[in-house]
Amino acid sequence: xxxxxxxxxxRSFAKYAAIVIVKMMLMGPWTAYYRMTRKAFANExxxxxxxxxxxxxxxxxxxxxxxxxxxxxxxxxLESVVPFVLIGLLFTLTGPDPFWALVHFRAFVGSRLVHTVxxxxxxxxxxxxxxxxxxxxxxxxxxxxxxxxxLFH
Amino acid sequence: xxxxxxxxxxRSFAKYAAIVIVKMMLMGPWTAYYRMTRKAFANExxxxxxxxxxxxxxxxxxxxxxxxxxxxxxxxxLESVVPFVLIGLLFTLTGPDPFWALVHFRAFVGSRLVHTVxxxxxxxxxxxxxxxxxxxxxxxxxxxxxxxxxLFH
Amino acid sequence: xxxxxxxxxxRSFAKYAAIVIVKMMLMGPWTAYYRMTRKAFANExxxxxxxxxxxxxxxxxxxxxxxxxxxxxxxxxLESVVPFVLIGLLFTLTGPDPFWALVHFRAFVGSRLVHTVxxxxxxxxxxxxxxxxxxxxxxxxxxxxxxxxxLFH
Numbered sequence: 001x002x003x004x005x006x007x008x009x010x011r012s013f014a015k016y017a018a019i020v021i022v023k024m025m026l027m028g029p030w031t032a033y034y035r036m037t038r039k040a041f042a043n044e045x046x047x048x049x050x051x052x053x054x055x056x057x058x059x060x061x062x063x064x065x066x067x068x069x070x071x072x073x074x075x076x077x078l079e080s081v082v083p084f085v086l087i088g089l090l091f092t093l094t095g096p097d098p099f100w101a102l103v104h105f106r107a108f109v110g111s112r113l114v115h116t117v118x119x120x121x122x123x124x125x126x127x128x129x130x131x132x133x134x135x136x137x138x139x140x141x142x143x144x145x146x147x148x149x150x151l152f153h
Numbered sequence: 154x155x156x157x158x159x160x161x162x163x164r165s166f167a168k169y170a171a172i173v174i175v176k177m178m179l180m181g182p183w184t185a186y187y188r189m190t191r192k193a194f195a196n197e198x199x200x201x202x203x204x205x206x207x208x209x210x211x212x213x214x215x216x217x218x219x220x221x222x223x224x225x226x227x228x229x230x231l232e233s234v235v236p237f238v239l240i241g242l243l244f245t246l247t248g249p250d251p252f253w254a255l256v257h258f259r260a261f262v263g264s265r266l267v268h269t270v271x272x273x274x275x276x277x278x279x280x281x282x283x284x285x286x287x288x289x290x291x292x293x294x295x296x297x298x299x300x301x302x303x304l305f306h
Numbered sequence: 307x308x309x310x311x312x313x314x315x316x317r318s319f320a321k322y323a324a325i326v327i328v329k330m331m332l333m334g335p336w337t338a339y340y341r342m343t344r345k346a347f348a349n350e351x352x353x354x355x356x357x358x359x360x361x362x363x364x365x366x367x368x369x370x371x372x373x374x375x376x377x378x379x380x381x382x383x384l385e386s387v388v389p390f391v392l393i394g395l396l397f398t399l400t401g402p403d404p405f406w407a408l409v410h411f412r413a414f415v416g417s418r419l420v421h422t423v424x425x426x427x428x429x430x431x432x433x434x435x436x437x438x439x440x441x442x443x444x445x446x447x448x449x450x451x452x453x454x455x456x457l458f459h
Binding site: 004005010011012014015017018019021022024025027028029042043044045046048049074078082085086089 | 222225231232233235236239240242243246247248275276277278279281285289292293296299300302303304306
Binding site for chain 3: 069072078079080082083086087089090093094095122123124125126128132136139140143146147149150151153
């Protein structure tokens, strides 16, 4: 374990993984903020916490486009960030070239920050599409490296 | 590897991670049970396995509030448990104080058990909200520890 | 780290984890392909990239059964593949019997390939149900092994 912390690729991976996990997790409070301010809830008990009047319940149990957009962005993070961290750790443990590894980590984290801005502020395409593809290709490239490393060990 | 199993923080993390992963995975069968008993399916082939009559198909392809609640609880697990296990492993590998690490693992697992009960039995708010926030803060605290550990190594 | 790459269970796990992560990630482009060919988008800016005419916007912002099926398959991967990789790594690090570990990894990856074919081509049940259960039981068995290994270390 001490030896892992001595490895610069591991330290670099741990830092970028933590950053992108924090970014992903912040989508939860972001969605909750939209639910509170737009008054759009999914659960009866959440609506009941806002108003006890029965006539308000139906009005509060609704979907809202801002909430749905935040949820779609969060979902895309689950589909992109989680595979990156999973394969990134295996990639790190195969002992890659430090410079090459850093290029992967930075390209991924950068692409996801662009993706979040493009999604949440509804920037015109292809900004979101391209940032999504960069993240995808970076992760697939690490998958290829892992398979290559274990097959030709 | 043998050395990892000698580490008490790793053994503790592995145990709590396995518990909370099992909890998360059980949401799948829980949802399937509601789909079967409430007769509410998402796929044509699932409805066809229940009844061959064409007039039944439309009746079986519907959404049900119990099913949707189980799905939302499962989704919240994906958004909370998966980041905990990802960052928890990196946190463990940075060599944290064993007592402090254990506090994090237990606070997270406890908060998620409360969250599941609060969600599935629709307990009044803020029970679910508070348990969700405890899990979130515990995970963010581990993210902070990981970044601090690798920057000041 | 070098020692991990010397371990045959780790190399085997890394290979199968990478394969099943690639499979999961390909659901993203698969969904995007259906969105483009079926002309069914979730975001206004995506519809706007297809046609500038305001009357087209409503027609393009719709849900499509092929798109929804791909999304459900992707979601099931998130719920199944991610726990497998998380617990599989911990399982690998507890030093399991190599043959027994390989049985788990192959059963899981095989079950998920069958699951994807059964889902995307709407094969009659119980093909999808059974493949899902095999993957679930394989992962739960690894959870049990991890807990047993750390408790009786």
